[in-house]
Amino acid sequence: MILNNSRPIRSYIKRQGRLTNAQKNAIEFHGRNYLMDFQDKHISFDNLFVKNLPIVFEIGFGMGGATHQITKDNPEKNYIVTDVHQPGIGNLIKLCTLDSLENIKIIEYDGLEVLRTMFINHCLLGINIFFPDPWHKKRHNKRRLINKDSLELFSKKIMFGGMLHIASDWEPYAMKIIDLIRQDSNYQIINNHFNERPKFRPETKYESRGIRLGHKVWDILAMRRKPL
Template identity: 40%
Template sequence: MTTEHPDTPSADPTAPGTAPAGVAHPKTIKSYVKRAGRTTTGQAKAFEELGPRFLLPYTGQPLDATSAFGRSAPLILEIGFGMGEATAHIARVRPDDNFLCCEVHEPGVGALLKRIGEQDLHNIRILQHDAVEVLEHMLPGQPLAGIHIFFPDPWHKKKHNKRRLIQTPFVAKLVSRLQPGGYLHCATDWQPYAEQMLEVLSANPDLANTATDAGLGGYAPKPEYRPLTKFENRGLRLGHGVWDVVFRRI
């Protein structure tokens, strides 16, 4: 099994949420697992030079997306972008969309900032904060055109399955932020998690599966905008499968 994310999206029902001084939140699930990592010199330089423009502060207040991006455009939320390889590619091939990207892992944030500079991208903004709290407090009235959750932590052991991010209550929260016609795109390389994703999303009455080919078993063909990352290619060479699940808000 392969994974791109050093801080892979997950759910921990026992972990308290983090919040800046003066912003109180009750205990809640988290959208990530904190893992160690070292920020490189290049990433640190990207923080210094590009952070002021592309990093948004977590305020706990509703986001003014037009002001944050300097334009009005369809807003896509990405939860857990790892080192930002896929994120930068998607932003480059979809310049007419705005991408709000949540990741807590500092080297990953630095890596994406570095890609932003190298590829001259302008349609990405990063929140270095738990996406669950961002959804709850910064996107309450913000209609999202799409949500990306790629390769979240699969929590392989059955006793840990409850920690997976894609669960009925969280999906209901995501759907409540989607505009009609907006999409939710999940991808995983762990088949039991793919089956759970398909089951949970299919059970939501406000979502419709975009996969119409019965031969694919409810899974979607990989959308053209999602690239094959080096981690995914390595997994495919080892014989691992990859499953995309794409649903739209009715």
């Protein structure tokens, strides 16, 4: 018998990273308010949040500083956010607890799988992906989170008129993303100045590091078009 050992190509490496006591305590004592399990089926948004509001999904919040700020700045939206990095999950729970935020849920799982499996089509107001790992070596490019297939998946889950917001400080990746989006008739890019950070997006931790290294930053805002 030939065994099929092929494993899916993931856009992340699960790093062990030590948790601080504060992060550990946040998960232990407040995790139940914020954490949601991955489920292998569509989920209902009824009763998930205190208020029934439009939902924005995020893949890869890292340490969660920008995600916490965005959630706090936008009480008229609910957020479902994903990452696989435990210290970041602890940190985000800690920050949200300090502000008693009620409009965010965290799923520790591959964001692409969550999107594919848990959401019905066209249910999201938007998707945010800030500084996806660049996987800059040619042989690693296949691990990039954003490609033709994932853009197609995002277009299935975002409602018409909703927004895909991607930021990157890796020029070849940013150029590739812009190219792919322009070729996809499901989207219309709505910002003209890619190197201007929109006021509603706080600087992220990964971005600050890139800026210190002299990198430029691209923000790409693409609206999900209504089919003609």
